Amino acid sequence: MVKTIKGTSDFMESLRGKNATFLLALSNTKTADIAGITQAGIAGKIYLTPTLDAEFICSGSVRSLAEVASTPKGVPTPALITRAVHLKSPYGRIELLNLGLEVEPKIDYFKLHNFGINPSNTIALGADIDAQSIFEKGLEFGQNYACKDEYIILAESVPSGTTTATATALGLGYKAEEYFSSSFKESPTSIKEEVIKLALARLTKESELFEILGKVSDNMLLFNAGFILGINNRIPIVLAGGTQMACVLLIVNSILKAMGGTMETSNLGLCTTKWVYEDRSSDITALLDMLDFPLNSFYVDFDFSLSKHPALKLYDDGEAKEGVGAGGALAYGFLHGLSKEEITKEIERLLK
Amino acid sequence: MVKTIKGTSDFMESLRGKNATFLLALSNTKTADIAGITQAGIAGKIYLTPTLDAEFICSGSVRSLAEVASTPKGVPTPALITRAVHLKSPYGRIELLNLGLEVEPKIDYFKLHNFGINPSNTIALGADIDAQSIFEKGLEFGQNYACKDEYIILAESVPSGTTTATATALGLGYKAEEYFSSSFKESPTSIKEEVIKLALARLTKESELFEILGKVSDNMLLFNAGFILGINNRIPIVLAGGTQMACVLLIVNSILKAMGGTMETSNLGLCTTKWVYEDRSSDITALLDMLDFPLNSFYVDFDFSLSKHPALKLYDDGEAKEGVGAGGALAYGFLHGLSKEEITKEIERLLK
Numbered sequence: 001m002v003k004t005i006k007g008t009s010d011f012m013e014s015l016r017g018k019n020a021t022f023l024l025a026l027s028n029t030k031t032a033d034i035a036g037i038t039q040a041g042i043a044g045k046i047y048l049t050p051t052l053d054a055e056f057i058c059s060g061s062v063r064s065l066a067e068v069a070s071t072p073k074g075v076p077t078p079a080l081i082t083r084a085v086h087l088k089s090p091y092g093r094i095e096l097l098n099l100g101l102e103v104e105p106k107i108d109y110f111k112l113h114n115f116g117i118n119p120s121n122t123i124a125l126g127a128d129i130d131a132q133s134i135f136e137k138g139l140e141f142g143q144n145y146a147c148k149d150e151y152i153i154l155a156e157s158v159p160s161g162t163t164t165a166t167a168t169a170l171g172l173g174y175k176a177e178e179y180f181s182s183s184f185k186e187s188p189t190s191i192k193e194e195v196i197k198l199a200l201a202r203l204t205k206e207s208e209l210f211e212i213l214g215k216v217s218d219n220m221l222l223f224n225a226g227f228i229l230g231i232n233n234r235i236p237i238v239l240a241g242g243t244q245m246a247c248v249l250l251i252v253n254s255i256l257k258a259m260g261g262t263m264e265t266s267n268l269g270l271c272t273t274k275w276v277y278e279d280r281s282s283d284i285t286a287l288l289d290m291l292d293f294p295l296n297s298f299y300v301d302f303d304f305s306l307s308k309h310p311a312l313k314l315y316d317d318g319e320a321k322e323g324v325g326a327g328g329a330l331a332y333g334f335l336h337g338l339s340k341e342e343i344t345k346e347i348e349r350l351l352k
Numbered sequence: 353m354v355k356t357i358k359g360t361s362d363f364m365e366s367l368r369g370k371n372a373t374f375l376l377a378l379s380n381t382k383t384a385d386i387a388g389i390t391q392a393g394i395a396g397k398i399y400l401t402p403t404l405d406a407e408f409i410c411s412g413s414v415r416s417l418a419e420v421a422s423t424p425k426g427v428p429t430p431a432l433i434t435r436a437v438h439l440k441s442p443y444g445r446i447e448l449l450n451l452g453l454e455v456e457p458k459i460d461y462f463k464l465h466n467f468g469i470n471p472s473n474t475i476a477l478g479a480d481i482d483a484q485s486i487f488e489k490g491l492e493f494g495q496n497y498a499c500k501d502e503y504i505i506l507a508e509s510v511p512s513g514t515t516t517a518t519a520t521a522l523g524l525g526y527k528a529e530e531y532f533s534s535s536f537k538e539s540p541t542s543i544k545e546e547v548i549k550l551a552l553a554r555l556t557k558e559s560e561l562f563e564i565l566g567k568v569s570d571n572m573l574l575f576n577a578g579f580i581l582g583i584n585n586r587i588p589i590v591l592a593g594g595t596q597m598a599c600v601l602l603i604v605n606s607i608l609k610a611m612g613g614t615m616e617t618s619n620l621g622l623c624t625t626k627w628v629y630e631d632r633s634s635d636i637t638a639l640l641d642m643l644d645f646p647l648n649s650f651y652v653d654f655d656f657s658l659s660k661h662p663a664l665k666l667y668d669d670g671e672a673k674e675g676v677g678a679g680g681a682l683a684y685g686f687l688h689g690l691s692k693e694e695i696t697k698e699i700e701r702l703l704k
Contacts, residue, residue, distance in 0.1 A: 013411050014461035017371070017442020266461075337440040 002331045005277065005285055007296030011269050015236060016335045018150040019092035022082075022325065024057060025156045026050035027099040027220040028119035029127065032160035036191050039075070040159045040323065047102045047119075050157035053079040053324045054096050054105035057086065060350075063106040075314045076351060078273075078326035082155070084346040085329040089336035092149030099134075099219040113141070117223070123167050123199035123216050131214035131222050135255075138223035142230020151236035153332060154227070155325025156244060158220045163192050165247035167199040167216040172209075172254045174290055179283040180243045209258050213251065220244070225251040233264040240328020242276035242321065246287035253291050262293070269296040271328045274303055275321035300330040306344045309351060354683045357629065357637055359648030363621050367588060368687045370502040371444035374434075374677065376409060377508045378402035379451040379572040380471035381479065384512035388543050391427075392511045392675065399454045399471075402509035405431040405676045406448050406457040409438065412702075415458040427666045428703060430625075430678035434507070436698040437681040441688035444501030451486075451571040465493070469575070475519050475551035475568050483566035483574050487607075490575035494582020503588035505684060506579070507677025508596060510572045515544050517599035519551040519568040524561075524606045526642055531635040532595045561610050565603065572596070577603035585616040592680020594628035594673065598639040605643050614645070621648040623680045626655055627673035652682040658696045661703060 002012050032038050032046045041049035045065065052062045056079045086094070094110055100117040115137045121128040158164070166180040199216045207215075213222060224239075225248050231237060239245040249270070256263060276284055277299035288297050304312040314320065333343050354364050384390050384398045393401035397417065404414045408431045438446070446462055452469040467489045473480045510516075518532040551568045559567075565574060576591075577600050583589060591597040601622070608615055628636055629651035640649050656664040666672065685695050 008460050010411055010460040010462065014445075016438065017444055335442065337442060 001301040002271065002298050002334055003301050005297040005299060006288060007269070007294065011296040012271070012298055012331065012335065015151055015238070020151045020153045020238070020332060021147055021149040022086070022091040022094045022153045022155065023097060024054060024094065024325065025097045025099055025154065025220045025224055026054055026101050027158045027218055028102045029158065029160060029164055029218040030119060030122040031124065031163055031195065031218070034122060034124065034160070034191065034195060037163060037195060038160040046159045049077070049159045051101055051103045051105045053077055053157040055107055057083050057324065058094055058096070058105070058107050058110045064103055075320040076311050077324065078320060078322060079157070079324040080347055080350055081326040082324045082329040084343055084350055085333040085338070088338050088342060088346050089333050091153065091332065097223070099223050115141070115223075117219050120218050122195075123164055124195045126202050126215045127164070127217060129214045129217065129219060129222065131210040131217065134219050134222040135210070135226040138226025139230040142227040142232070145231065145235070147235045151238065152231070153238045153240045153325055153328045154224060155240040155328060156220050156224070157324050158218055158244065161218060161220065161244045163195055164216065164218040165221060165244045166192070167196045168213065168221055169247050169250050169287070170196065170200055171203055171212045171216040172250060174250055176287060176290070179286045209254060217251070221248050221251055224248045225255065228252055228268065229255070229263060233267045236267040237269070238328045238331070239268070239270040240325030241270070241323070242272040242284055242327065243282055243287060245270055245272070246284055249291055249295065250287065253293065257292065265293045265295055269298065271298040271300065271331045273322045273327040273330065274299050274301055275315055275318065276327065279318065279321055298331065300327055300334065302330045302340055302343065304344065306341055307348060309348055311351060312347065353653040354623065354650050354686055355653050357649040357651060358640060359621070359646060363648040364623070364650055364683065364687065367503055367590070372503045372505045372590070372684060373499055373501040374438075374443040374446045374505045374507065375449060376406060376446065376677065377449045377451055377506065377572045377576055378406055378453050379510045379570055380454045381510065381512060381516055381570040382471060382474040383476065383515055383547065383570070386474060386476065386512070386543065386547060389515055389547060390512040398511045401429070401511045403453060403455045403457050405429055405509040407459055409435050409676065410446055410448075410457070410459045410462045416455055427672040428663055429676065430672060430674060431509070431676040432699055432702055433678040434676045434681040436695055436702055437685040437690070440690050440694060440698050441685050443505065443684065449575070451575050467493070469571050472570050474547075475516055476547045478554050478567045479516070479569060481566045481569065481571060481574065483562040483569065486571050486574040487562070487578040490578025491582040494579040494584070497583065497587070499587045503590065504583075505590045505592045505677055505680045506576060507592040507680060508572050508576070509676050510570055510596065513570060513572065513596045515547055516568065516570040517573060517596045518544070519548045520565065520573055521599050521602050521639070522548065523552055523555055523564045523568040524602060526602055528639060528642070531638045561606060569603070573600050573603055576600045577607065580604055580620065581607070581615060585619045588619040589621070590680045590683065591620070591622040592677030593622070593675070594624040594636055594679065595634055595639060597622055597624070598636055601643055601647065602639070605645065609644065617645045617647055621650065623650040623652065623683045625674045625679040625682065626651050626653055627667055627670065628679065631670065631673055650683065652679055652686065654682045654692055654695065656696065658693055659700060661700055663703065664699065
């Protein structure tokens with residue numbers, strides 16, 4: 001079941017039964033190379049996570065490494081959830097956005113959109129992104145995007161993306177210190193905080209919007225903000241993610257404010273997992289409350305209470321919460337008639 | 353399972369697995385205000401039934417009243433069946449036709465087509481409908497209608513609609529006194545008969561077709577007759593209803609006869625419930641036999657034999673038989689692979 005955080009349930013209800021294009025935004029930031037900052041992947045090969053996620057979502061197998069990415073504690077990537085839904089209630093199509101990958105996914109036949117974007121640097125030393133250029137690439141892509149399905153599910157896989165998202169929100173002046181999630185149960189606050197502190201220290205009070213973003217954000221955040229503005233309410237979009245997608249919206253909010261512009265957002269929604277919604281170390285509702293435009297937001301009432309698999313129970317323990325569009329994917333499954341039982345069984349089958 | 357009344361099962365088989373647009377035609381006639389004439393709703397608030405049905409089908413909740421409409425005996429609206437199928441095998445989309453509602457449904461995001469039609473008066477005093485205008489609105493809508501799915505399920509919610517349907521068929525000269533169904537187990541024959549007698553007394557032998565219809569019918573019957581002629585076999589239509597939808601076809605039949613016209617009906621079908629098909633107080637087969645054109649007609653082999661819920665058993669007792677497209681909805685579910693068990697369970701879950 002899909003539950004409403006803010007706005008109207010009619011937004012999601014009107015998408016019931018409709019096919020969606022699953023757009024997966026993939027990016028690397030060298031911020032993830034800082035030891036201990038994220039557990040979204042295999043130690044030393046964290047940079048491969050988006051590549052492997054993309055391969056797994058599309059094909060059911062990983063090709064750029066021997067096995068599916070999982071954390072050191074053995075938490076399997078949320079790509080498992082997204083793939084399980086695709087197997088039971090397929091998305092209309094999956095398309096990949098290469099927003100600066102170290103390694104391109106080894107996938108044929110699926111559309112991989114390339115924009116000539118490089119991985120960004122660690123925000124500890126300045127991300128060194130031409131933020132306006134990345135934003136404009138997203139804007140243009142959104143303006144020209146022809147959706148072959150009835151709506152878009154926009155998902156992401158960016159290791160250490162919550163770190164860059166937190167730095168971005170703070171860099172833009174939002175009072176959001178405590179509101180950001182992480183892939184750790186016990187958020188690695190000290191390393192993360194240190195990196196964010198270093199990132200923010202590079203900003204001056206005089207820094208302009210895109211100058212700030214170029215130092216502390218990542219390509220996914222920038223491109224997706226542009227994409228949303230480019231789509232401009234023309235096609236329904238479900239932002240499938242948690243606090244990182246909330247940060248994308250904060251960027252949109254800041255850009256609109258800086259330009260003195262407005263945007264119709266009736267066709268825009270965000271859907272995350274219950275793990276994010278109920279997370280005590282972050283507060284997605286508070287982040288969404290900071291937006292100056294209305295936004296329909298939701299979470300899926302799904303957990304692994306029907307499973308006995310120890311690796312999956314780690315989700316319920318808070319060891320992993322969101323990513324690769326898991327929340328939006330689960331909503332898609334529910335809106336196509338899947339039950340919690342069916343989805344759980346399919347995920348368990350994939351784990352074997 | 354879908355069973356054939358007349359015509360070929362290939363019509364329904366060819367729709368197997370295809371997505372349909374569920375078009376719900378909503379209308380009020382003040383005929384329903386006559387005490388005891390219908391039990392399709394809450395006494396004194398019968399006029400709200402189509403509004404609540406629309407809200408429930410789209411959103412799963414009722415908004416214009418505290419609870420889902422049920423009869424004084426506690427029979428839940430067949431909207432429950434239609435919604436249950438939507439949850440398990442979603443329609444491509446739901447669109448609402450406001451054909452004269454007292455209260456607009458409180459629904460966002462779903463397409464509500466407005467035609468500037470007012471509720472009609474009681475046929476006991478003359479319905480006072482500009483029948484030709486309503487018919488032409490349906491015709492034009494059908495001619496211009498772009499279906500985004502592969503076929504249309506056309507359903508209705510019109511309290512006391514069987515009374516106006518009976519008066520219409522008789523007013524048009526069909527010998528159909530005994531063939532019409534009602535939402536009562538023991539049809540409230542005396543009140544209904546009296547109203548119909550009063551309605552027919554307003555007609556003279558010289559009355560022309562649309563003059564007759566303007567006095568004894570309702571907006572749904574007229575609009576849908578126009579819609580079918582407007583679609584003109586261009587898109588497959590499943591008329592999801594019982595004797596009221598049969599009456600729509602009788603109107604089409606009379607109009608064609610009056611104009612000396614013909615219509616290809618190979619893409620037109622009717623699908624009702626087993627409760628209507630097996631009803632002893634009405635005879636849908638006899639009504640369909642009166643048509644001068646061939647028509648594929650069906651009923652769904654579904655009852656509540658797998659349920660122990662007392663409110664649902666009332667359907668099997670004949671206390672409610674059809675409405676809000678229940679028959680067509682059940683067929684849609686079967687054609688998308690749902691079993692009787694799955695549908696029954698989902699309806700029971702909704703009742704909780």
